[in-house]
Amino acid sequence: MAAPDDTQLLERLLAGEQKAYKELVSTYQSAMRAVAYAIVGSRQADEAVQDAWLAVVRNLAGFQGRSSLKTWLLTITANAAKNRYKQNRREVLLDDLPSPHGTIGDERFAADGHWALAPHAWHEDTPEALLSEDELRQCLEHTLLSLSELQSSVLLLRERQGLELEEICNLLGISLSNVRVLLHRARLKVFATVEHFEETGEC
Numbered sequence: 001m002a003a004p005d006d007t008q009l010l011e012r013l014l015a016g017e018q019k020a021y022k023e024l025v026s027t028y029q030s031a032m033r034a035v036a037y038a039i040v041g042s043r044q045a046d047e048a049v050q051d052a053w054l055a056v057v058r059n060l061a062g063f064q065g066r067s068s069l070k071t072w073l074l075t076i077t078a079n080a081a082k083n084r085y086k087q088n089r090r091e092v093l094l095d096d097l098p099s100p101h102g103t104i105g106d107e108r109f110a111a112d113g114h115w116a117l118a119p120h121a122w123h124e125d126t127p128e129a130l131l132s133e134d135e136l137r138q139c140l141e142h143t144l145l146s147l148s149e150l151q152s153s154v155l156l157l158r159e160r161q162g163l164e165l166e167e168i169c170n171l172l173g174i175s176l177s178n179v180r181v182l183l184h185r186a187r188l189k190v191f192a193t194v195e196h197f198e199e200t201g202e203c
Contacts, residue, residue: 006069013060025053028070031161032077038153038172039081051080071167078171136194139203143193147186154179155186 012020029049036048055076063072144152153172157163165183169176197203 007065010060010063010065010069024073028073031070031074031157031163034153034156034161035074035077035171036081038150038157039078040084041149044084045081048081048084049077051084052077055080074163074167074171078173082173135201135203136197139193139197140190142203143189147189148182150174151182151186151189154182155190158183 009020009024013024032049032052033045036045036052040048052073056073059076063069067075144155147155150172154168157168157171158165163171165176165179168179172179174182193203
């Protein structure tokens with residue numbers, strides 16, 4: 001069923017309130033692009049999202065509330081992307097781009113994907129450490145760009161959008177085991193960047 005916030009937003013959208021449309025776009029645009037990016041790649045992702053928004057506007061009155069508004073939007077996006085790129089399944093590439101710092105072994109992490117032992121300089125609140133936050137953010141953005149399209153999208157959908165793994169499987173048309181591998185590899189590369197930065201102060 002649609003969440004209460006969804007219901008209220010939907011009423012405003014159906015009433016033609018422009019502010020509601022702006023809220024809808026600002027809230028879900030990044031998640032929609034992550035889905036499109038995973039399916040069609042960077043060259044056609046924006047076009048697929050535009051297709052999706054057109055479909056949303058045309059079909060908004062028919063939204064039944066059987067799923068959340070977010071799930072409905074992302075499903076439309078996935079379908080729009082698949083229509084642009086006639087391929088229902090993409091598998092993990094075994095020759096992923098290497099991390100500039102090599103890889104960190106699985107033994108460094110707990111079963112939930114978090115550090116078993118935090119990096120050496122973690123959580124320092126000195127002025128120098130605070131100044132380095134922007135540099136670390138830039139390093140992480142660089143690492144995200146180095147990931148494969150599927151790795152980046154799965155990581156963003158899971159960590160930034162909070163989607164369940166099964167929902168990511170359904171949206172991207174890939175297996176649960178594939179999603180787990182993609183997420184694990186992406187996390188390892190991000191963790192390697194963080195640890196390297198903490199140890200050296202450099203990307």
